[in-house]
Amino acid sequence: MRRMNRALxxxxxxxxxxxxxxxxxxxxxxxxxxxxxxxxxAIVSAGAVGALAEVRDGRGVWRGTSxxxxxxxxxxxxxxxxxxxGSITKTFLxxxxxxxxxxxxxxLDDTVERWLPGVVPDGDRxxxxxxxxxxxxxxxxxxxxxxxxxxxxxxxxxxxxxxxELVARAVAQPPTFTPPGSGYAYSNTDYVLLGQVIxxxxxxxxxxxxxxxxxxxxxxxxxxxxxxxxxxxxxxPHGYVPxxxxxxxxxxxxxxxxxxxxxxxxxxxxxxxxxxxxxxALLGGxxxxxxxxxxxxxxxxxxxxxxxxxxxxxxxxxxxxxGNDGDALAYQSWSFAxxxxxxxxxxxxxxxxxxxxxxxxxxxxDEAFCG
Numbered sequence: 001m002r003r004m005n006r007a008l009x010x011x012x013x014x015x016x017x018x019x020x021x022x023x024x025x026x027x028x029x030x031x032x033x034x035x036x037x038x039x040x041x042a043i044v045s046a047g048a049v050g051a052l053a054e055v056r057d058g059r060g061v062w063r064g065t066s067x068x069x070x071x072x073x074x075x076x077x078x079x080x081x082x083x084x085x086g087s088i089t090k091t092f093l094x095x096x097x098x099x100x101x102x103x104x105x106x107x108l109d110d111t112v113e114r115w116l117p118g119v120v121p122d123g124d125r126x127x128x129x130x131x132x133x134x135x136x137x138x139x140x141x142x143x144x145x146x147x148x149x150x151x152x153x154x155x156x157x158x159x160x161x162x163x164x165e166l167v168a169r170a171v172a173q174p175p176t177f178t179p180p181g182s183g184y185a186y187s188n189t190d191y192v193l194l195g196q197v198i199x200x201x202x203x204x205x206x207x208x209x210x211x212x213x214x215x216x217x218x219x220x221x222x223x224x225x226x227x228x229x230x231x232x233x234x235x236x237p238h239g240y241v242p243x244x245x246x247x248x249x250x251x252x253x254x255x256x257x258x259x260x261x262x263x264x265x266x267x268x269x270x271x272x273x274x275x276x277x278x279x280x281a282l283l284g285g286x287x288x289x290x291x292x293x294x295x296x297x298x299x300x301x302x303x304x305x306x307x308x309x310x311x312x313x314x315x316x317x318x319x320x321x322x323g324n325d326g327d328a329l330a331y332q333s334w335s336f337a338x339x340x341x342x343x344x345x346x347x348x349x350x351x352x353x354x355x356x357x358x359x360x361x362x363x364x365x366d367e368a369f370c371g
Contacts, residue, residue, distance in 0.1 A: 033062040035371060039364035040066045043347070047355035050077040050237045054272035055368045057343040063272070069237040071251065071352075078235035082222055082269050083348045084259065085333050086326025089268040090191050094132055094309020095282060096209050097194055098292045106201050108132070108295070108308075115197045119164075120171055126180045128197065131190040132308040133300030136180050139173035140187040141166045145261075148241040148329070149249060160228050161260045163192050184301040188265035195264025206264050218281050220274040225267065230256040232269055239330025239350045251352060254330040266328055272346040275335040279323045282310075284341045297322065317370035321345075334361060336369075343369055 036055060043051045043066065050067035065077035100106050106115070106128065113123035120126055120138065130136040146152045170189040177183040195206040202209055207225035215223050222234060232255060240251040259267035270278075281287055288296065296308045305312050312322045313336065321343075323336035332351055337344035345368040347361055 033059070033371075035367050036062055036364065037064050037066070039360070039367050040064050040347075043349055043357045043360040043364065046357040046360040047352055048349040048357050049240060049352045051347065051349040051357075052077050052079060052081055052083075052237070052272060053345070053347045053364065053368075054276055055343075055345050056276060057368075067350075071238070071240065071253075077237045080222070080235060080271055080273065081348075082232050082234050082236040082271050083333060083350075084232070084239070084262075084266075084326075084328035084331040085268050085270050085275065085335075085348075086262070086266040086328035086331065087188075088270075088275060088324045088326040088333060088335055089262070089264070089266045091282070091309045091324045092210050092214055092268060092278070093191055093194055093198070093206060093264055094296065095287050096198055096206065096213055097128065097132065098288050098296065098308065099213055100198070100201055102289060102292055106197070112193060112197075115200045116193065119167060119196075120193070122180075128194070129308070130180045130300075131194050131197075133184075133304075134186050134190055134306060135182075135184055135300040136187065136190050137175040137177045137183065137185060138187050138189045138193075139170045139176060140185075141170035141189045141192065144169040144173065149244045151243050151245070153241070154243065154252065154254075156261070157254065157257045158230060159261075160258055161263065163196050163263055166192050166263060167196075181300075184304055184306070186306075188262070191265040192263050198264075210268075214278065214287065218274075218277055218286075220270065220278060223268065223270040223274045223278075226259050226269055227267070228258050228260050230258050232256075237350050239328075240352065241330050242353045249353075257329075259328075262328065266326060272335075272348060275333070275346045276337070276344040279335050279337045279346075280341040280344050283322055283337055283339060313365075315369045316366040319369055321365075321369060332357075334365065336365065338369070345369065 052065045055062045063079050065079050069075045069077045101108055108129040109127050111124050112120045112126045126136050176185040198206040238255045241254045242249050243252045296310045298307050311324050314320050321336040325334040333348040335346040
């Protein structure tokens with residue numbers, strides 16, 4: 001799931017939230033990374049209950065937290081806390097699809113109809129490449145669901161959604177554009193379909209493939225594909241969503257939920273350390289050959305910044321960094337690295353919807369990559 005929180009911020013501005021002072025650092029920070037704690041504190045001030053980050057570069061490692069792990073307490077955010085990564089899941093999934101292409105088990109220009117007959121109208125015109133780079137034009141199923149701040153959203157927090165149900169909701173709507181490949185429109189439906197394709201191509205769930213191909217080889221011990229399990233195991237900050245009540249807006253703890261709502265498009269759980277390790281391994285060629293990594297970095301549309309499950313951004317100092325960001329309703333995350341992997345930054349936060357923390361996150365990324 002990706003970037004829905006700007007609308008929620010607007011709807012939740014009336015929410016009365018007492019700002020929590022940033023947690024004080026327990027030990028002096030290394031001089032080379034001075035300024036990062038201030039940037040992390042600014043993220044919390046801009047609109048987060050808590051935040052955590054890891055920066056690794058040639059000068060060492062900096063790990064910090066700010067805010068609190070749970071509203072109404074003084075409990076600090078665990079520096080090794082786990083969180084729902086949202087759409088960074090897509091980068092894991094895309095890597096598996098490209099590995100299968102490298103093995104000759106599928107081709108990027110295979111049609112959806114080839115793998116999922118009759119599932120998508122005109123599926124003989126939509127290719128796996130279109131799904132990977134969001135140029136399919138398929139409607140985003142998320143837009144058909146009841147979402148915060150509607151109280152009805154909470155009624156389904158433990159409901160199990162199947163991929164087929166989510167796709168059916170999407171294809172009942174007209175395409176965002178036609179023909180496929182003629183435009184760009186971010187759609188979670190694309191990756192739910194890719195999860196189904198992986199299962200057809202391998203005879204195993206996409207979660208098993210992600211685990212055996214990426215999580216275990218890279219020893220990402222705190223990363224998981226939860227399926228329908230509602231809990232985040234291990235240390236973690238609590239996440240919240242805004243809900244309309246008779247007397248105004250209320251932040252509701254949404255830490256426990258059935259992640260099948262996001263499925264292959266955004267269900268995974270991880271830590272700042274694990275995500276940084278994954279991104280640098282990917283960019284370093286440990287997961288894909290150079291030719292497919294180059295494909296991953298190729299935008300689906302002219303002047304785009306999203307390739308095959310991988311996005312990129314320019315920092316204030318002109319350095320281009322690669323990775324992805326994710327929005328899992330009650331959690332937001334960013335994980336990027338320089339192309340050579342010498343610098344990597346991962347940030348996660350639990351929004352409180354008082355404001356939009358995106359600019360503050362951008363400032364931290366600039367400080368980390370350019371400072």
